[in-house]
Amino acid sequence: MMYEKHTRKKPLALIADDDLSLRLSMKAALKKFDFDVLEAENGRQALTLFNAEKPDFILLDVIMPEMDGFEVCAAIRKSLHGRYPQILMVTGLDDVDSTARAFEVGANDFVSKPINWVMLGHRARYMLRAGYAFRELYMSQSRLAKTQELAKLGNWQIDLKSLEFHCSSEASRLLRLDTGKAPVSLDDFLAPIMGHEKDKVRKEMDDAVKARKNMSVSYSVLYPDGTQKHILNQGEILFNENGMPEMMLGVVQDVSQLKRAEEEIIHLAFYDGLTGLANRMLFLDRLDMAIKDATRNNQKFALLFLDLDRFKRINDTLGHHMGDLLLKQVAEKMQACIRCTDLATRGAMDSSEPTISRLAGDEFTIILSNIRSPESAAVVARRLIKEISTEYDLDGQEVSVSASIGISVFPNDGQTADILLRNADSAMYNAKNSGKNQFQFYIESLNIVATERFSLERDLARAIDRDEFVLYFQPQIDLATRKIVGAEALIRWMHPQKGMVPPDKFIHVAEESGLIIEINKWVLLKACSQSNEWVKDGFPALSIAVNLSGYKFAHQNIVESIRDVLQVTRLDPGNIEVEITETILMQETEETIETLKQIKDLGVRIALDDFGTGYSSLSYLTTFPVDVIKIDRSFVIGSTMHKNNRIIIKAIIAMGHSLGKKILAEGIETEEQFELLKEYGCDEAQGYYFKAPVPATEFTRLLKKGAL
Incomplete structure (x- = not known):
């Protein structure tokens, strides 16, 4: 039936009317306009002839025995080949209700009695031409839809005045959009685009409108099932008679296979x-x-x-x-x-x-x-x-x-x-x-x-087993009373041939060789054990600061090491302070934050060392769980000579106190620096002005004095 207008020499008409004289008149009128004609005297016979012959044009009387014209029309439209035939219903002159119902059941037009026989032939020819055009349009749309489906292609459009958006069913299917609830909006259309690419696509569309140029942009989309596809989106601006942008038309295409092919070619080439x-x-x-x-x-x-x-x-x-x-x-x-x-x-x-x-x-x-x-x-x-x-x-x-x-x-x-x-x-x-x-x-x-x-x-690698490492301790002083309130534990290596090797000569070697993890554990254990010794000797509990290497901080199992040491030494976690630098905070932020939170959960305090020398110090104070801020010695040393250093120090102290942090100044070497930091309200300090790092035995003698 799809192409029968090309295979038949003449169009075929079916006349269904129980009045023989009317049938003969209708037949004569249609014959004059070169139709072949079939006749049916009732509705059921008309339906049987339609299914057998599949006519192009059908003339149906409304009132017929066995099945009336409405039933026949509805049955034809529901049949496999009933989409395209043109159906003309014959109604009474004043039968308004029948006319309305005729259109409801699928009739293309109606004619009232008495019939103008000359005009009937013209109307049949016109309706037949309209039917052929409708059929060709539908087939063209079907071919386009199938072609787009095979090419994984869909289209869209935006009215640039009303900003109304529309996309084809192929585009919705391609992007797996839910079209069942409401019309697809531009936001829905862009929703599957991955990450920051969404803003890029919006910008490309805006720029195309402003520049009055075509658009071509590719991006990745992520479907609800986790599937990822590559989409090519191309658009073109349409202008009105005044040369103003009126509409943007575009197509989206799944180019995932092409993308994979390109990647394979690149892989083979490189x-x-x-x-x-x-x-x-x-x-x-x-x-x-x-x-x-x-x-x-x-x-x-x-x-x-x-x-x-x-x-x-x-x-x-x-x-x-x-x-x-x-x-x-x-x-x-x-x-x-x-x-x-x-x-x-x-x-x-x-x-x-x-x-x-x-x-x-x-x-x-x-x-x-x-x-x-x-x-x-x-x-x-x-x-x-x-x-x-x-x-x-x-x-x-x-x-x-x-x-x-x-x-x-x-x-x-x-x-x-x-x-x-x-x-x-x-x-x-x-x-x-x-x-x-x-x-x-x-x-x-x-x-x-x-x-x-x-x-x-x-x-x-042999130093730990040979017990060649020692800890030195530098006192930390309460600036208001000059009493010793804590100590920073600093590692030293007593090499049997080279003598004392300072940390800056061997820590980077330990980091690159992976030995730093064992050294960190040793420092923790020795510092906690020594703190316990001082408590047993009757001294007040001190805050012992342990400066751990930041090498792969989040992957050192620091939390497990601290937990093990605390269990072995039975030391109060509040007496241990882990010092970290801003370099550590710049590594793998999420994992580092999680590690620091776990350290805090153990009851251990955290100090931010060398504060002010990194890239974004201020953000660290609100992002990371820090208890103590240590002002870097570079600011302290130049504080008496450089006004800017003093401004920075005052700002750090004020900001830290407003956030509830303790402030400690490093590197105090003169009386003038001491008085300045005290005047600014700094809480604690350490430096050569008070005492250089000393072995545990000498630090014990300092504890007996109580103040420096």
Whole structure:
């Protein structure tokens, strides 16, 4: 029936009327206008003929036996092929109710008796043409809807005067919008867009209207079931006769498959197919970027060139398949090793990821951005050698392999990609020639420094077992009475050959090697034990401040360490104060806040050390659970000479007191500084003016004096 107007030579009409004379007159009128005609004398016969012949035009009398015209019309419209035929109902001249009902049951038009036979043929031809047009329009809409469905495409429009929004059912289905409750609004339309991209899309639409230009923007949407899709949204402005923007029309399309294809193409172009690491092309691009960033920010970075020792022998002996398996396993070890060690080698605020790449064969490179010092690169190189130098199971075949690494450092060892790569390669060959399974810097002097650094790390690992650490204590004074109210516990290392090693010489080594966690535990235990000793000796309970390393603070299990020490020593938690710096607060904020809250739950106080030297000190006071603010010594030392220092100190004290925090000044060295801080209302202080850090035995003698 869909295309019968093209297959029939003449249109087919069905006349249904119980009056034979009327049927003959109707038939004659339609024949003159080139219709083929079928006749039915009652409603049921008319319905049977319709289902069998599927006519294009139907003339129905309202009053007929067995089924009246209304019933026949309603039945036709409900049938499979009843959508398109044109139905003309015949009613009485003054039968208004019948006319209204005719339209309700699906009639296209009506004609009143007596009938104008000449006009009947014209009306039939006109209705037939309208029916064909309606059918073609519906089919066109159906094809468009199906095409949009197949193309995952929908359309939308905004009236720029009334701001009314409308989107097609295809667009609603594509974005999985709920259209059952109310019309879809622009907010509904944008709701599935992920995160900050929503504001970007709104801005793109606004900018397109203001600039009178087309719009094209892509973004991600998140469906309620967690599925994520990529959408391309394109819009065009329509203007009225005065050239003013009148409407914005647009289409949305699901381009997720295209996006995945693009990502796969990019991956094939820039990543090694065997190991999944960056390939040579991507490595060179990242190396150029590292050079530009380091030059702009006055930073250093290291390039590590790694080559497997005796890999060719494994390849030749066991075959290339086994060699490929080995390369994949080595690449996995490298990635795991870099993830574990890289954070210790770079600045706290550096968030760039190291680039690990496979250049060719068994050659790999690693870019370590913004390193603290060349020795930091040596830390990574040493651990890589340790992790890689092990046995590998290659389909049941056990093989061993080691690695040699060359290191070049920007800018000392070169300021272009070619020179840095060549020098790292040269250093790697020096490592191979020196016995393999080791690393070498391009500059020999750095090898000496690295050797000394690892000698220090080796001795540091033995220091706890050999009881080489000691705690010194610096008194904290109540400024109003000059009485000792607390002490800061400070670690010292009594090296058997080098003598006393200050913290600034070994703490960073302990952090990079992971030994800092054990050292923090030792400091906590010794400080709490000593506090207990003083209480047992009859001295008033003191607040002992423990300055813990902030290295990976939220991952040190600090809370568990404090809890264990408190259980062992039975010390009142209120007598322990954990000092943190603003550097700690800048790390992984949510995890850090949670760790600090758990420390507070134990009853331990928290002090913010070096206050005023960080990036956003004020926000920390309301965000983090801090009890004590320690004014950094840099402000105190210059307070008598610089007016701005005094202004800052007064502001810190006033602000801290308004928030209910205790204020302690560090680094007081003169009588004048002491009087100034006292005048400003500072609560407590410490510094060489009162006493330098001293061993526990000497601190006991200070406690006997009571005041300084």
